[in-house]
Amino acid sequence: DVKVTQSSRYLVKRTGEKVFLECVQDMDHENMFWYRQDPGLGLRLIYFSYDVKMKEKGDIPEGYSVSREKKERFSLILESASTNQTSMYLCASGTGGSRAGNTIYFGEGSWLTVV
Amino acid sequence: AQSVTQLGSHVSVSEGALVLLRCNYSSSVPPYLFWYVQYPNQGLQLLLKYTSAATLVKGINGFEAEFKKSETSFHLTKPSAHMSDAAEYFCAVSRSSNTGKLIFGQGTTLQVKP
Numbered sequence: 001d002v003k004v005t006q007s008s009r010y011l012v013k014r015t016g017e018k019v020f021l022e023c024v025q026d027m028d029h030e031n032m033f034w035y036r037q038d039p040g041l042g043l044r045l046i047y048f049s050y051d052v053k054m055k056e057k058g059d060i061p062e063g064y065s066v067s068r069e070k071k072e073r074f075s076l077i078l079e080s081a082s083t084n085q086t087s088m089y090l091c092a093s094g095t096g097g098s099r100a101g102n103t104i105y106f107g108e109g110s111w112l113t114v115v
Numbered sequence: 116a117q118s119v120t121q122l123g124s125h126v127s128v129s130e131g132a133l134v135l136l137r138c139n140y141s142s143s144v145p146p147y148l149f150w151y152v153q154y155p156n157q158g159l160q161l162l163l164k165y166t167s168a169a170t171l172v173k174g175i176n177g178f179e180a181e182f183k184k185s186e187t188s189f190h191l192t193k194p195s196a197h198m199s200d201a202a203e204y205f206c207a208v209s210r211s212s213n214t215g216k217l218i219f220g221q222g223t224t225l226q227v228k229p
Contacts, residue, residue: 004158033216040124042205042219043159058216090158104217106151106158 002027004107006091012113019078021110023091030096032074033104034058034066037088046089049074050096081114088112117142117208121220129228134178134193136223138206141187147209148189149217150180154202162204165189176200201227 007022025032031050035043035058045058047066055066063085067075074093078085088111094104122137140146147166151159163174170182180191189206203224207217 035219040221042221043207043217044219045216048216092159103149103161103164106160108156108158 002093002105004091004093004105006089006107006110008110009108010111010113012115013078013081015082015114017078017081017114019081019112019114021076021078021089021091021112023074023076023093023107024072025074025091025093025105026072027093027105028071029093029105030071031094031104032068033092033094034064034074034076035090035092036060037090037109043090046076078112081112083114086112086114117146117210117218119206119208119218119220121204121206121223123223124221125224125226127226127228128196130198131195134191134196134200134225136191136204136206136225138180138189138191138220139187140189140206140208142208148180148182149207149209150174150178150189150191151205151207152176152202153205153222159205162191196225196227198227198229201225 004025034046037043049055049068065077090109091107092104095102118141120139149164150162153159163172165182173179178193203222206220210216
């Protein structure tokens, strides 16, 4: 089975703190994603990576950055956490190439509360 | 630009009743469409996907969806609801530019009453 593991399920951070959310996948997938989930808004793409050290901004990248130093690991960074970044964060991975119907697989999510 | 609209943020059915969750999409190119389910405190799990092979797609747990191009719809159905089907369901369309970059609908919470 594909496994996407998010290291922290629940975090509480203070405003202004730097926050790292870590994600690891074990399927040698080229593509990795960070989504944010909010009630009534569904999932919104923050960042996407299609290879090591390669990244693209998603729909809501402001206030976030990412790092992909190894193929299996994709980190989301909040440089200075703010209360409006309180949310559920979901990591996902999938195979690369031009086949747009490929499935992506999600981790269990990280609940972040910024106080 | 592509988009997805799920009609109804909450749907309530009785156990054993038909489940119908509605999804309409907008896409300038032939779409790839997905339904995902999210159980409480978990990530998303793929239920089924449409990739143009067949318009009626069967998924896991007895769910199926029919792609109707004329109606730009991809509604999810299950003939008989079970208590374990209570969850949030997301419809998504794949962006044409790259694999896996999905655009999600707002989600529909399914409640199943005994």
